[in-house]
Amino acid sequence: MTTASASAPAMSGAFVVLALSLLLGIQPVTTDLYLPALPSLTHALGASVGQAQLTLSGLLLAFGCSQLVWGPVSDRFGRKPVLLLGLSIYTLAAVGSAFAGTIDTLLAWRLAQGAAMGAVVMCARALVRDLYAPEAGARAISKGLSGLGVIACLSIPLGGVVAELWGWRAALLTLAVFGGGTLVLIAMRFEETLACPDPRALRPSALLATWMGIVRHPQFIAFALLAMTTYAGLFTFLAASSFVFITLFGVTKVHYGLLMCLMALAYLVGTFLCRALLKRLGVQRTVVVGGALSLAGGGVMAVLAWSGVAGVWPIMLPMLLYMLGHGIHQPCGQAGAVGPFPHAAGAASALSGCLMMLSAFAVGQWLGASMDGSAQPMITGIGVSAAVTAAVAWGLVRRLRMQR
Numbered sequence: 001m002t003t004a005s006a007s008a009p010a011m012s013g014a015f016v017v018l019a020l021s022l023l024l025g026i027q028p029v030t031t032d033l034y035l036p037a038l039p040s041l042t043h044a045l046g047a048s049v050g051q052a053q054l055t056l057s058g059l060l061l062a063f064g065c066s067q068l069v070w071g072p073v074s075d076r077f078g079r080k081p082v083l084l085l086g087l088s089i090y091t092l093a094a095v096g097s098a099f100a101g102t103i104d105t106l107l108a109w110r111l112a113q114g115a116a117m118g119a120v121v122m123c124a125r126a127l128v129r130d131l132y133a134p135e136a137g138a139r140a141i142s143k144g145l146s147g148l149g150v151i152a153c154l155s156i157p158l159g160g161v162v163a164e165l166w167g168w169r170a171a172l173l174t175l176a177v178f179g180g181g182t183l184v185l186i187a188m189r190f191e192e193t194l195a196c197p198d199p200r201a202l203r204p205s206a207l208l209a210t211w212m213g214i215v216r217h218p219q220f221i222a223f224a225l226l227a228m229t230t231y232a233g234l235f236t237f238l239a240a241s242s243f244v245f246i247t248l249f250g251v252t253k254v255h256y257g258l259l260m261c262l263m264a265l266a267y268l269v270g271t272f273l274c275r276a277l278l279k280r281l282g283v284q285r286t287v288v289v290g291g292a293l294s295l296a297g298g299g300v301m302a303v304l305a306w307s308g309v310a311g312v313w314p315i316m317l318p319m320l321l322y323m324l325g326h327g328i329h330q331p332c333g334q335a336g337a338v339g340p341f342p343h344a345a346g347a348a349s350a351l352s353g354c355l356m357m358l359s360a361f362a363v364g365q366w367l368g369a370s371m372d373g374s375a376q377p378m379i380t381g382i383g384v385s386a387a388v389t390a391a392v393a394w395g396l397v398r399r400l401r402m403q404r
Helices: 013-032 035-044 049-077 079-098 103-131 134-166 168-189 204-215 218-248 253-306 312-338 345-370 376-397
Strands: none
Touching: 013 049, 013 103, 013 134, 013 168, 013 253, 035 049, 035 134, 035 168, 035 218, 035 253, 049 079, 049 103, 049 218, 049 345, 079 103, 079 168, 103 134, 103 312, 103 345, 134 168, 134 253, 134 312, 204 218, 204 345, 218 253, 218 312, 218 345, 218 376, 253 312, 253 376, 312 345, 312 376, 345 376
């Protein structure tokens, strides 16, 4: 593997990809697997739709904000200790969520789960910069995100089957199994990737200077915005689709799970397309192609809705186009945002991740207030996200002078 440091650990390239797949994949497992159970969870706990959606958007807010702490901590003490702590808290919180008796208790455990997930995903993105130069990092993280795509393909159908057979608590308990298994693997096989921990990383003055340097960097701004805007569209779909498809269109939980599997498969294809395009076109022109796919998906969905064409497939088919673009934007956006900061990859990864999750929380709050029993709020949100993503790809990213 192409490394950024001569002192890189002796982990095989295959294990690094496996670790990345599991660490990055904890996010779709946490957000997607319980989606088929969300309507029944809402009914069982006597919650409103807005309260139920807060178990998703609140989790993502904790996920995003916690990375601002975990990033500098990992730059100071290394990736492995933070991973072990994060996975331990995550597993405990998953068990607590499964046995929650009220919507408030469930929300509290989900917030803890989100904060722990921040440690895991942030370290995954940071270790890519520990091991790889920026251009190679985009290809490497796309392999990990391909693994994430496979996990996402399995998560919602599995959640649908588990929720249908054993109920929503069993679906939430499945997250503990994933977290515990990943914890054991990392404890036994993962080797530290941070060659030179920064003893100044947690000093307030040094931390402020690091953050200011990151947020002012044009490459960080462009790629962090790209990752943020494309994720906002995906989150709009994730937060609203179970209510739209199951409640409005009457599909079964298992059918809904299969539809989400198809969407995740499109994302998986997008990550493979990303790697092929990177070899031929480079990062910036690859992102331009992704912008066209994003805009095509969001635009077609909006036009069909405005024309009065309603149903599952008028939403799903354009969403598949959007997910192809998402599979291009996420590897490029996540690797590009940390690329200029080899000695502060944790802080850069944290800031990028925080922006993504703040946008998701804002979308969740807007959806909670806007859902009116129709699919229109969801379609509007995806259309706006697609347009802004294309503007960032074709404007900010295309005009960058990339740091190598």
